[in-house]
Amino acid sequence: MPLPYYVSPEQMMKDKAEYARKGISRGRSLVTLEFGDGILLVAENPSTLLHKISEIYDRIAFAGVGKYNEFENLRIAGIRHADVKGYSYSRGDVTAKALANAYSQALGNIFTQDIKPFEVEVLVAEVGDGNGAKSEIYHILYDGTIEDERNYAAMGGQSDEIRRFLKDHYKDTMTLGEALQLGVRALTVTQNKTLTERDLEVAVLDRNKARRKFRRIPVEALGQLLGAAQ
Amino acid sequence: MGDGRWRSLFNDYSNSSFVELLRRESPHLVPGLGPTPTAESFEPVHGTTVLSVRFRDGVIMAGDRQATAGYQVASRRIEKIFKSDELSGVGIAGAAGPAMEMAKLFQTELEHYEKVEGENLSLEGKANRLSQMIRMNLPAAMQGLVVVPIFAGFDEKAGTGRLFKYDITGGRYEETNYDAQGSGSKDARDSLKKLWKRDMSRDEALRVSLEALIDAADEDVGTGGPDLVRGIFPSVKTITRSGFGDVADDEVRRVCEAILTERTRTGNGA
Numbered sequence: 195m196p197l198p199y200y201v202s203p204e205q206m207m208k209d210k211a212e213y214a215r216k217g218i219s220r221g222r223s224l225v226t227l228e229f230g231d232g233i234l235l236v237a238e239n240p241s242t243l244l245h246k247i248s249e250i251y252d253r254i255a256f257a258g259v260g261k262y263n264e265f266e267n268l269r270i271a272g273i274r275h276a277d278v279k280g281y282s283y284s285r286g287d288v289t290a291k292a293l294a295n296a297y298s299q300a301l302g303n304i305f306t307q308d309i310k311p312f313e314v315e316v317l318v319a320e321v322g323d324g325n326g327a328k329s330e331i332y333h334i335l336y337d338g339t340i341e342d343e344r345n346y347a348a349m350g351g352q353s354d355e356i357r358r359f360l361k362d363h364y365k366d367t368m369t370l371g372e373a374l375q376l377g378v379r380a381l382t383v384t385q386n387k388t389l390t391e392r393d394l395e396v397a398v399l400d401r402n403k404a405r406r407k408f409r410r411i412p413v414e415a416l417g418q419l420l421g422a423a424q
Numbered sequence: 425m426g427d428g429r430w431r432s433l434f435n436d437y438s439n440s441s442f443v444e445l446l447r448r449e450s451p452h453l454v455p456g457l458g459p460t461p462t463a464e465s466f467e468p469v470h471g472t473t474v475l476s477v478r479f480r481d482g483v484i485m486a487g488d489r490q491a492t493a494g495y496q497v498a499s500r501r502i503e504k505i506f507k508s509d510e511l512s513g514v515g516i517a518g519a520a521g522p523a524m525e526m527a528k529l530f531q532t533e534l535e536h537y538e539k540v541e542g543e544n545l546s547l548e549g550k551a552n553r554l555s556q557m558i559r560m561n562l563p564a565a566m567q568g569l570v571v572v573p574i575f576a577g578f579d580e581k582a583g584t585g586r587l588f589k590y591d592i593t594g595g596r597y598e599e600t601n602y603d604a605q606g607s608g609s610k611d612a613r614d615s616l617k618k619l620w621k622r623d624m625s626r627d628e629a630l631r632v633s634l635e636a637l638i639d640a641a642d643e644d645v646g647t648g649g650p651d652l653v654r655g656i657f658p659s660v661k662t663i664t665r666s667g668f669g670d671v672a673d674d675e676v677r678r679v680c681e682a683i684l685t686e687r688t689r690t691g692n693g694a
Contacts, residue, residue: 277445278453280532
């Protein structure tokens with residue numbers, strides 16, 4: 195049996211990281227923003243059926259960019275984790291932190307052990323309640339790196355530029371319309387085209403809703419919100 | 425060879441089921457799989473009367489608030505009508521412990537499916553799923569821990585309310601207009617039989633449901649009537665196109681008092 199070529203671990207990690215980054219940067223971007231009533235998630239996504247943003251549990255939402263089949267797998271794993279935990283303990287014991295850690299472990303393991311790393315970044319957001327609990331946003335990279343973000347986060351293709359833009363323009367306690375408009379402007383900051391409501395997938399974690407805080411914003415309402423804020 | 429890994433993905437159509445997930449990965453959490461004590465060796469807590477009534481815009485579900493253990497009142501305020509999702513609810517009667525666990529599992533099951541698939545199960549699908557869960561409980565039911573729920577909801581496709589009753593083997597029977605379950609169910613059903621009318625409004629259906637529960641409480645020792653001293657009243661929910669809603673305690677109190685006053689005045693129903 196011929197010996198496999200020797201590749202240094204540094205080189206191997208570098209190659210994998212580059213491969214994953216390339217895959218992710220080809221995809222469209224996604225931003226999330228805290229606003230007065232909760233957390234807003236905005237993705238550029240022309241499909242109305244294949245979602246990038248979805249509900250995990252009462253106060254927790256998930257978003258993914260990159261390869262659909264890969265983050266879809268992670269999404270379902272997250273729902274399973276949350277539902278089993280909530281069923282065996284109580285609904286209040288399901289937290290974004292535990293879930294983000296699980297994602298971080300999973301992506302880290304895949305990155306080091308599999309030949310092909312996942313070409314995804316995922317985001318876990320948890321809206322705080324009215325009793326002073328803070329909102330949490332976790333951003334997990336393809337290699338398992340985990341960051342907790344404050345107020346806003348961006349991921350996907352041109353996330354660095356978008357993050358810079360949000361840093362300059364983010365304000366506290368925006369209304370939903372203002373936050374949405376800022377989010378859409380952030381998504382177009384690196385491209386010279388305008389996004390209409392048909393190019394967007396938008397959802398919020400609305401602190402004022404009863405138990406399940408996640409709510410998608412349908413296209414018609416989106417058009418109105420974008421129009422009103424302009 | 426080699427394609428076994430992806431082929432299995434197509435065979436595994438239970439991917440969206442929470443119950444199957446528990447069975448696969450946390451079997452110790454699945455209700456009814458462990459050994460079950462026989463009901464003769466202890467006195468299980470029983471929920472008593474729940475009912476469901478179809479009206480113009482959907483269905484009403486109502487239940488008394490009492491739980492009994494033998495000849496003792498075990499609780500005066502238990503809740504027997506549970507929201508299973510936005511458009512359906514389940515009313516439990518029988519052994520309260522397993523019944524509440526089943527309601528919680530059922531609710532998680534529907535929510536899990538909805539989140540994984542991105543859409544709701546059909547009302548028919550929900551009713552069938554509940555029937556399979558009741559069948560899971562059959563070994564416990566044979567030992568005396570019987571759970572027989574009522575399931576009711578709004579069918580978006582048909583544009584109408586529908587209700588289902590079950591037997592201990594998981595047999596599922598659709599009722600067109602009304603049904604009741606539990607120890608006072610016979611009296612509640614008799615009452616509904618006389619009072620139910622086609623095309624009732626919400627307020628009429630609410631009154632009819634409470635009349636039936638008061639009749640059940642009158643005839644059946646297990647069923648609790650409106651408790652004016654403690655301010656405990658039957659719990660009533662409506663399920664219509666616009667979702668699952670509570671009927672406020674105040675309104676239930678007013679209708680109960682109206683019924684009792686009427687009965688005092690006329691002697692009807694006494």
